[in-house]
Amino acid sequence: MGLTKYSTEHYWQLREKIRERLFSHLNPAQLEAVKTGKGPVLCLAGAGSGKTMAMVYRILHLYLFGAEYQRQVKPPFDLTDDDIELMEAWLQDAKEGRITGLPQRMVALFCRNGVEPRRILAITFTNKAAQEMKNRLEQLLGETMHGMWVMTFHAACLRILRREIAVLDYGKDFSIYDAADQLQVVRNIVKEMDLDEKKYSPRMFLSIISRFKCELKNTEKAAREAQGDYIMEKAATIYAEYCRRLKQNNAMDFDDLLMKTVLLFQNNPDILAKYQERFQYILVDEYQDTNHVQYILVKLLAARHQNLCVVGDDDQSIYAFRQADIRNILDFERDYPQTKVIKLEQNYRSTGCILAAANEVISCNKARKAKALWTEKGQGELLTIYEANDEHDEARFVCERINALLDNGENYRDCAVLMRTNAQSRVLEEWFMKRGLPYVIVGGHKFYERMEIKDIMAYLRVLANPQESVGLRRIINVPRRGIGEATLQRVEEYGEAKGMVLFEALWQYEEIGLSTRASKGIIGFLELMEGFREAVGKMTVTGLTEKILSETGYVESLRSEKGADSQSRLENLQEFLSVTKEYDEQAEEPTLQEFLGRTSLVTELDGYEDEANAVVMMTMHMAKGLEFPNVFIVGMEEGVFPHARSLLEEKELEEERRLCYVALTRAKERVFLVHARQRNLYGRMNHSGPSRFLEEIPEDLWKEYMVKDDFFKTTMSTSGRMGVNGGNSMLFSVGDKVEHKKWGQGVVVSAKGEGTDVELTIAFPSQGIKKLLTKYAPLKKI
DNA sequence: ATCGAGCCAATTTTT
DNA sequence: TTGGCTCGAT
Numbered sequence: 001m002g003l004t005k006y007s008t009e010h011y012w013q014l015r016e017k018i019r020e021r022l023f024s025h026l027n028p029a030q031l032e033a034v035k036t037g038k039g040p041v042l043c044l045a046g047a048g049s050g051k052t053m054a055m056v057y058r059i060l061h062l063y064l065f066g067a068e069y070q071r072q073v074k075p076p077f078d079l080t081d082d083d084i085e086l087m088e089a090w091l092q093d094a095k096e097g098r099i100t101g102l103p104q105r106m107v108a109l110f111c112r113n114g115v116e117p118r119r120i121l122a123i124t125f126t127n128k129a130a131q132e133m134k135n136r137l138e139q140l141l142g143e144t145m146h147g148m149w150v151m152t153f154h155a156a157c158l159r160i161l162r163r164e165i166a167v168l169d170y171g172k173d174f175s176i177y178d179a180a181d182q183l184q185v186v187r188n189i190v191k192e193m194d195l196d197e198k199k200y201s202p203r204m205f206l207s208i209i210s211r212f213k214c215e216l217k218n219t220e221k222a223a224r225e226a227q228g229d230y231i232m233e234k235a236a237t238i239y240a241e242y243c244r245r246l247k248q249n250n251a252m253d254f255d256d257l258l259m260k261t262v263l264l265f266q267n268n269p270d271i272l273a274k275y276q277e278r279f280q281y282i283l284v285d286e287y288q289d290t291n292h293v294q295y296i297l298v299k300l301l302a303a304r305h306q307n308l309c310v311v312g313d314d315d316q317s318i319y320a321f322r323q324a325d326i327r328n329i330l331d332f333e334r335d336y337p338q339t340k341v342i343k344l345e346q347n348y349r350s351t352g353c354i355l356a357a358a359n360e361v362i363s364c365n366k367a368r369k370a371k372a373l374w375t376e377k378g379q380g381e382l383l384t385i386y387e388a389n390d391e392h393d394e395a396r397f398v399c400e401r402i403n404a405l406l407d408n409g410e411n412y413r414d415c416a417v418l419m420r421t422n423a424q425s426r427v428l429e430e431w432f433m434k435r436g437l438p439y440v441i442v443g444g445h446k447f448y449e450r451m452e453i454k455d456i457m458a459y460l461r462v463l464a465n466p467q468e469s470v471g472l473r474r475i476i477n478v479p480r481r482g483i484g485e486a487t488l489q490r491v492e493e494y495g496e497a498k499g500m501v502l503f504e505a506l507w508q509y510e511e512i513g514l515s516t517r518a519s520k521g522i523i524g525f526l527e528l529m530e531g532f533r534e535a536v537g538k539m540t541v542t543g544l545t546e547k548i549l550s551e552t553g554y555v556e557s558l559r560s561e562k563g564a565d566s567q568s569r570l571e572n573l574q575e576f577l578s579v580t581k582e583y584d585e586q587a588e589e590p591t592l593q594e595f596l597g598r599t600s601l602v603t604e605l606d607g608y609e610d611e612a613n614a615v616v617m618m619t620m621h622m623a624k625g626l627e628f629p630n631v632f633i634v635g636m637e638e639g640v641f642p643h644a645r646s647l648l649e650e651k652e653l654e655e656e657r658r659l660c661y662v663a664l665t666r667a668k669e670r671v672f673l674v675h676a677r678q679r680n681l682y683g684r685m686n687h688s689g690p691s692r693f694l695e696e697i698p699e700d701l702w703k704e705y706m707v708k709d710d711f712f713k714t715t716m717s718t719s720g721r722m723g724v725n726g727g728n729s730m731l732f733s734v735g736d737k738v739e740h741k742k743w744g745q746g747v748v749v750s751a752k753g754e755g756t757d758v759e760l761t762i763a764f765p766s767q768g769i770k771k772l773l774t775k776y777a778p779l780k781k782i
Numbered sequence: 783a784t785c786g787a788g789c790c791a792a793t794t795t796t797t
Numbered sequence: 798t799t800g801g802c803t804c805g806a807t
Contacts, residue, residue, distance in 0.1 A: 124796085125796045126796045127796085127797085129796085152796080152797065153797075154796095201791095254797050286796080318794075319794085319795075319796075321793080321794065321795075322797090420794075421792095421794070422793085423798090423799080426798090443795090477783095480784095482783080484783050484784090486783090600797090601797060602797090619793090619794065619795090620794080621796085622794090622795090624796085625796090643793055644793090645793060646794095656794095681798085682791085682798060683798040683799085
């Protein structure tokens, strides 16, 4: 061991060469973002400018080479000739274009002069982004960076809160309420206050409450500021009651996770200091989307070391309605005077025409940081604008152009249809089905929002946290066990009077004096729950879930229901069980609590990519961060896009314009913009002119598409063919031979229903006749 | 307790 | 036009 042939100087030279080589494919701006490890960095990353790559490489650089690269006096003590040879060989390979990952040994040597992973915190908004970052780092390193936190704001806060639960006035098994749970609580309050639900919608109050929390307003402050404004006074009252109930339920909503973490830090300087010391290097993705709490949270954590790198694009801020505050990014330099501003303006995604159009549109906004994307790509094709007769003609046009693209060698999955609102998808879907074009809708209703999933989750939640009444209320009579609304009201009233939560009050069923039937139901329920309670901790989450599903009779009651609906619910439950199984197997120390925490912070978006080859339809909001060779933007009319609700306020209009910018910059090769002369909205025919955004695109960047074919060819024909999209995006017609995952081969006997909910009747020779929803069933055409 | 008719409102939604 | 929700009849 020890060095023989080589000088220490040689080691440092090699290391430097390797470092240069590793980052050699980055452009100068990206490189600067990567190498500026110390101090505040504002990285303005335009659309398609290689932002994720810059972040990933920045972390890699910190890990391997530290924040301030410098030659050390001594090489690692255990450096050997073999190591030197390894480094030389790697360099040789790299020169010949064979960079794959880094050899373990090299990583091990280098990282001794780097930043410890546990000092790094990388925050994203979505699980998907966090996962992607982790994956790419893993790919480069061939190992995971243990101790580093790469996660969403909410996940990070949840972890901190659970760790610091001791100083929090909360039980350690607190539940996390999602939007539906929140709404339920507000609705109950509004009802009890005898407010007219029509005039004072719970939704509105909920959004005001969310704003209070995001602005870190406590109930007193909210009440003080509300004085004189009737609605706000009511809102403040509801806010106070809402907080009280969540507290009583030992529950937090999404906003609480952030707000309580900030409060925790503000009230406990020692705890804050601990995390400041731990996270010496902080990265924040999509900084333009941060709201006030998130802003403060980051500010607190970064205050000590100021090694804060935020990445974002003010032009892509499209979540103001979720309290995202664009000032956070616009004023970053003011907040951190030492800031180094780095602009990533080279775009690697779109053609010149697309980029020019996007630049022109966004330049109409006033509140923005000046920047101009450029590309080395050629001009590419002109954008296409089509004036459709109506929404059907619009959909027809999209189908037709996609078919043309297909003849051109493009794939379905290379095409995306972007719209302003979800409702616009209906007509498009109809036409896609008729034309036999496979498509997927991204977004829409989510797995964890399905009734059966919410039910089983509610059981699990209540078992983890019996104080939790919203979940309890949900499942107490599911499946039916004769505990009706009237009974519940009485139990609740009793509980309220005695200061008990619902679950405690239930135990007092004798005191309350209920009907025999109700009592029997409650006893049955309590006995069941007792059985489950004993199983918590002794069984795996999967085991517990199965126990609940069978002993409550949930599965049985679904089975006895006929129809495709209950069938798909059973399948969803099966899917849920595979989620629990995966968790049980993969988690280091599986617990019910952790499982719940994890799943409540998960959404669907995390992986539509695996889907089959199909056209992707989604809202423009959902498209952020994605890219497609061909992008269709439909509904380019005043009132639709920009949306009618945004026309009054300049601010909102600018947000719509940013949305347009986001939509345009999704495209790599081609953009098709469609507006309709008339459109059926809410059952009424509407005539609106072309979107102002169309007028903002210079004429030399687009061409108008003219109809060549006969109008009658474009009207919908009612053929017997009934197509459907599916998880697999397949189309089925009567007579098709199909293969089902479980039941094997069969023949489609009939198809009925509309939209995505087409129910197929399929004859399986071995299993008999089954009714299935294509949407959910694991079916394949053969 | 449960189901169906009728009424009303109607963006976007990373967690 | 749709879907979500309330209220009234079984």
